[in-house]
Each structure stands twice: as structure tokens, then as C-alpha cells.
Amino acid sequence: MVQFITLIGMMSAVCFAHESYSLIVKYNRSTAFGNKKLYYALVIIYPLLLGIPLLYFSLKTDAIIPRQYKCDVTNPVWVRMLGYSGGNLLLSIPGGYFSARSAYALYGHLDQFRSEFSVSDASQNSTLCTSSCKEPEGISLEPIQTPNSTLSPKSPQFPQRPSTQQNLNQRRYNMTKDAAIRMSILSLSFMLAYFLASFHTIIDLLTHKPLETKISINDWVGSVTGIYTFVVLLSRDVRRAWKIFR
Template sequence: MVQFICYITSMSSICFSHEIYSLLMNHKQSTFFESKKGYYLLIIIYPLIMGIPLFIICFKTDAIVPRELKCDVANPIWVRLLGYSGANFILSIPGMYFSARSAYILYKHLDRFKDFSVNEDTSQSSQTFPNSPNSQIAQSPISRQFSQTKNNISQKRYSLTKEAVIRMSILSSSIILIHCLGSIGTIVSVLTHESLSTKVNLNDWAGSIAGICTFLIFGFSREIRNAWR
């Protein structure tokens, strides 16, 4: 079950990272995820594609053995490469790329991205108040209040996008770092043909650290803080 959740978490991270990347690069949603069917499809199918073969192999090879902390896949050691220590680690790399690329684009073109939102709203406002003999309404207090409201919405949308990219970059960086630390022991054991130690190691700590990092990144957001009040 833990491994199945790890599959879902990894695929969710890469899908979200790709969507943010598409929004920043093209200023629109990715066509693949436009209906969200592709998103749900990957989240459902990927864990099944990886989880079912892993379960069958573990059952056939009797790879699950008791360890000091829990029962885990330990012998033969190579079976672990199909799970958290292998497949999820590889999957976290493209997610890290999309997040890092998004953060780079955001900070490199920060003003340009902000101006895009403002110009888009200005264009919409000009369509709402076209040039006509009655165009004096554009100078009315109501019109100025409307323009200010649109600018506030643009600023809020810009701030939320920046905040989401920063959090996703930190999350993806944390995930790939944790997966790397959790995979070191398995990779070394596979290369040296040694069995996995039954004592607590970095791989056992990786899941707990991932949960803590996720809470620290998203648990102190503005929305979550307001929910606790």
C-alpha cells in the first residue's frame, strides 16, 4: 500500500509540474490535460502498471521479509528497483526538470509575465468600453473602480502562480533528494550483490521525511492558515 501511494504521489507531482510549466511557457493550459482526463488517466494507470508486476514478482520470488521496522522487499534486492528505490526515483527527475524550468522562467521573465496579465485584462476592459460617442463612461468612477478591480485580480493571479511555482520547485527538489538518499542503499547493495540490512536505514526515513516536507511546503500556505482559524 505504501508503494502504491508512492506511485500516485510521484505521478501527481510530475503532472502538476508539467501543467505549471505549460501555463508559464504558453500562457495556456496543456492540450493534453485540458479536459483533465489525461491527468486522471496517468494517476490511475501508472500505479496499476507498476504495482501489479511488482506484487507478482514479490509473490513469486518471496521477496518480502521482516525487517527491524517493518516487512519490506529485501531479498532478492533487485526487486526493490521496480519500486520506490528505482522507478519512483527515475520518475522524479522529469518532475524536477519541469519545476526547475518553471522557476527559472518565472524569475527570468518576472516583469514580462506580470505585464502579460495586465495587458490581457486591459484588452478585455477596452473591449468592454469601446470607443463611441458615449466613451466618456470610461472616465467615470465606476470605470476606474472596475479597472482597479481587474488589476487587483491580475496581481492576485500573478502572486498565486508565483507561489505555486516556488512550492512545486521546493517539493520536487525535496522529492528527488529524498528518493536519491533512499535509493543509495539499494543501488549499492545491487552492485555489490549484498542483501539489504534488516536494520533501519535511509530508505526507511525517506517516507517520513517526504511527508514532513510536504506539510512544511503546503501546510503553511495562506489557504491552510485561514482554514485553521
């Protein structure tokens, strides 16, 4: 059951990465409505394609052995490669690719925001200077001199530049930057986690060594996958909770 749920989670992550890639790289031309049925089908079909052979060979070879905290596919170790140690390792490669491409496109949007900031500031300064420095017809801007006055002439007062658009652009910039960072961390974490989960199994398979019944790195990876996904995607909520309970 744990293997099956992990396969569902990995397929969902790949679909999420592909949709993010479509939204960002293809400039907001979303394919979500067209691919929704395909994503649902993949989330169901992929775990079944690997789960059914895994269950069949596990029962046939009597590979399910009690471990320290749960029952799992242990010996022969090659049966374990039909589960998340094998299939999810391969799936993490295209999932990481789509996430990396999306993060790269987001970083490109950051440069676009910077150029928009500079152009917007320059145009606002030019507009304000033109409207404020123009001398109205029939009105002299020369200072009035009084006999007892020793004050220097005051320069024209410029109205304060509106910052609504600038704040909006800065907010969009920060959101894009946070999304790019989260996507990069999440894709690298998925690839690293499934590589570590599969590395020990692959080594045991090559050396014809049965999997140990004690706690291994596979168990740690499966335990922290949901935790780091929550921390990466909901980092703001984590920071707020930390401030509250600190």
C-alpha cells in the same frame, strides 16, 4: 501496499508538474481539460505496470521479509528496484524538469512585473503633472499679496496618487514570487528525496548485499515526503499555526 501508494503519489506529482508547466510556460493556455483523462489514466496505469511485476516477483522469490516496523521487499534486493526505489527515481527526473521550467518561467514573469511597475509609475507621474500643473483659462495662480503678509507663496497642491493598481501589481508580484520559490523547493526536494531513497538500494544491488531489516534512509524518506510537501505547499498555513501556538 506502501510501495503501491508511493508509486501513485509520484505519478500524481509528475502530472501536477506537467500541468503547471503547460499553464505557465504556454502563457495560460491550459491543457487541463484535454489532459484530465490522460492524467487519471497515468495515475492508475503506472502503479499497476510496476506494482504487478513487483508483487509477482516478490511472491515468487519470497522477497517480503519482516523488518523492524513493517514487512517490506528486502531480499533479493533487485526486486526492490521494481518499486519506488527504481521507478520513482526515474520519474523524478522529468517531474523535476517540468517543475524547473515552470519556476524559470515564473521568475521571468517577475522581471515583467518590475518593468510594468516602472512604466506604470512613469505614466501616472506624467499624467498627474500634466493635469495638475495646467493653468485654467481666465484664472491666475499668482498668490494674493496682503499688506501685513510675510508668508511665501504656496506651491500648487498635487492630488495624492492612487495606489490601488500599484497594490494590485505588488500583490501579483508577491504571489508569483512565492509560487516560483515553492515550485523550485518542491521539485528539488522530490529529486533529492528519491535519489536518497534509491541510492542505498542501488549500492546494495551493485555489491550484492541484502537489504538490512533495520530502519534505513528509505524509511525516513517515505516518512517525511508528505510532511515537506505539506510544509512547502501550505507554508502560509504553517506560519499562521506557528503564530497561534507560539
